[in-house]
Amino acid sequence: MGCTPMSEKKATVDMMMHCGATPVFVDIDPESYLMDTTHLESLISERTKAGLAAAKARGRLGGRPQVLNDKQQEVAVKLYQEGEHTIREICQIIGISKTTLYNYLKKANQSLKTLSV
Secondary structure (H helix, E strand, C coil): CEEEECCHHHHHHHHHCCCCCCCEEEEEECCCCCHHHHHHHCCHHHHHHHHHHHHCCCCCCCCCCCCCCCHHHHHHHHHHHHCCCHHHHHHHHHCCHHHHHHHHHHHHHCCCCCCCC
């Protein structure tokens, strides 16, 4: 879905449709000629909401970082230290994003440093 003001040129709409998107026309602010955002929430389709929810469940696209329990943390660190799996494979095994994995690996590395001192 692509939102575009009614004042847009036909070429913009044609390009959106050519890419497989469905253009949604919105009102514009008469002073700024920009999209009127007062009704923006109602323009977000159910399909988009479902996609965002699924992405968040996988630990992607912002939102709160996924929290791992102690067992999941141990498994993640163990798989990383063994060196037999790539970062991507570890993320897929546990069901987290790369950023979340790197954050937990960083914490684990810091805690090992404090224990050795």
